[in-house]
Amino acid sequence: MKFFSQIVELFSTEKYMDIIWEGLQTTLIISVLAALLGLLLGTLVALVTISPQSGWMMVPKAICKAYVTIVRGTPMALQLFIMAYVVFAFRGFPEELTATLAFGINSGAYVAENIRGGILSVDIGQTEAGRALGLTRKITLSRIVIPQAIKNVIPSIGNELIALIKETSIVSMIGMFDLTMAAKIIGSGNNMASYIVPMTVVALFYLAIVYLLTFGIKLIERRLRAGDKR
Amino acid sequence: MKKLLSLAMVVVLLCGCVFAFSSCGKDIIVHTNAFFAPFEYYDGTEIVGVDVEIMNKVGEKLDRKVVFENTEFSAIIDNVEGGKVCDAGAAGITITDERKEKVDFSIPYYTSVQYVILATDDASITTKTKDGVEYIVWEALAGKAIGVQTDTTGWIYTDGEINATVDNDYGYDGVLYGTDTELKNFDNAQLAADAIGKSVDVVIIDELPAEFIVSKNSGLKCLPLYYSGETDADDAPVEEQYAICVTKGNTELLDAINEVLTEMMQEDADGVSEIEKLVMKHMGMSE
The missing domain is CATH 3.40.190.10 (Periplasmic binding protein-like II)
Structure with missing residues (x-):
């Protein structure tokens, strides 16, 4: 029963809760900013990738393809490490920004593929019909294809956001004070001197964040599907 | 909305750069x-x-x-x-x-000297006593799983003892070479100490951190780690x-x-x- 008494001890000690609060803030800041950056970047990259082949579009298309390949093909931990110790290795560069950029760029590649998949999932007949009615390519995409695509994309974007939040736990690798680092600190020699209890408690915090997010995504999905006859 | 977002990102970036250079060298x-x-x-x-x-x-x-x-x-x-x-x-x-x-x-x-953290009830590791000081020699750790913090001297020494032989790059004979002793890396010594009795048998870390960890965990004890000499009287730790x-x-x-x-x-x-x-x-x- 030492386990449960230690959980109570952790929750009732102000010092430990301060540490968790500090870590929670970092985790939330990085997750939210990186998610926004990822969505923005992902949308842009997806739009470039699905745009029709033409002479001058070759260059951005190639860049986007390389971006998605490299980011999805290398471990996140390695990307974070390179960002922290090579790219943004400036004195006093805010590490939250380093992490936000690293995770945002990583997330962007996955979001881009999700959005691309969503757009491709809309039947080609929809585009053909729009074009046949005399709508421009742009209008067809923005008024007919994308509204239908969004519905298909939301679940996989939600998936990506959940993965992103949990993946931020690796920022403790570059010494950042996030939730996982909070658990390490509480578990270190001068505090509880055992990792099992603080790690479990922090896991509960991650679970709570992800649960809230899932709830939010469900609401959006329900709203978007309100008109569906199923 | 998207314009606002990208504007916000640019502002954040610029602030970051200004911050980075203003604190430069101070x-x-x-x-x-x-x-x-x-x-x-x-x-x-x-x-x-x-x-x-x-x-x-x-x-x-x-x-x-x-x-x-x-x-x-x-x-x-x-x-x-x-x-x-x-x-x-x-x-x-x-x-x-x-x-x-x-x-x-x-x-x-x-x-400092290197210390071994082990479970208080671990009888499988033979200890020696000299001048009233109980200690463990490297040979006693043969066949054990040893946990260390990556890149610490504990890791350097243990890696050397396990992997070194005169025939390879190390150029000397490790005490534990060929004894089926396992080295396991951890982010920090506390994490390794948590694994004692599970994935590792002992942890090697510097004296004071070892004592610090042991003072917090009732089931653990720590003893200095000695190199064997010609006779027991020559057994000595390596000071660092x-x-x-x-x-x-x-x-x-x-x-x-x-x-x-x-x-x-x-x-x-x-x-x-x-x-x-x-x-x-x-x-x-x-x-």
Whole structure:
């Protein structure tokens, strides 16, 4: 029963809760900013990738393809490490920004593929019909294809956001004070001197964040599907 | 909306750059691994410890602010060598020849030996006693799973003893070579200590952190680690010396650190130096 008494001890000690609060803030800041950056970047990259082949579009298309390949093909931990110790290795560069950029760029590649998949999932007949009615390519995409695509994309974007939040736990690798680092600190020699209890408690915090997010995504999905006859 | 978002990102980026360059060269940035009590550890959300107090004195001397940043122990030497993200490393770093090639070390300020942490009821490891001191020799660890913190001297020694033979790059015979002894790396010693009795049998780490961890865990004990001599009387531990490292060529900072350390190692009337007092103070906090 030492386990449960230690959980109570952790929750009732102000010092430990301060540490968790500090870590929670970092985790939330990085997750939210990186998610926004990822969505923005992902949308842009997806739009470039699905745009029709033409002479001058070759260059951005190639860049986007390389971006998605490299980011999805290398471990996140390695990307974070390179960002922290090579790219943004400036004195006093805010590490939250380093992490936000690293995770945002990583997330962007996955979001881009999700959005691309969503757009491709809309039947080609929809585009053909729009074009046949005399709508421009742009209008067809923005008024007919994308509204239908969004519905298909939301679940996989939600998936990506959940993965992103949990993946931020690796920022403790570059010494950042996030939730996982909070658990390490509480578990270190001068505090509880055992990792099992603080790690479990922090896991509960991650679970709570992800649960809230899932709830939010469900609401959006329900709203978007309100008109569906199923 | 998208325009607003991208604008916000640009502003954040610019702020970051301004911040990065405004703080350029003013603060002394010190990298550490804050899981090495009593030399550096987290008290609440603050990094405290013996090394922190030493570096704060250096900062006072140079009239510059000292900022401690927590990072992986294995990254500290490389970060200090590059000198781009920090000026110095203070993490109870032992002076070794390999590290000397990359960074400049201050004068040593503390002498330590390696300790073995093991479960109190572990009878499978034979201990020896000499002059009233119970100790463990390397040979007693044959066939065990040994947990260490990556890149610490405990890791360097254990890796050497397990993998070295005269025929390979190491060029000497390791005590545990060919004995089926396993080396397991952990982020920090506490994590390794948590694994005792599960994935590892013993943990090798410096003396004071070992005692710190053991004082907090009732099921663990720690004993000094000795190298076997010709006879039992020759059994002895390997002493190692801690120093603070700075980027090569940063003589201004190195001189200041050496000055502060020299002052702090002066023994007072009772024969106790300020460093020893700090160690006792921070060890005391654990109880």
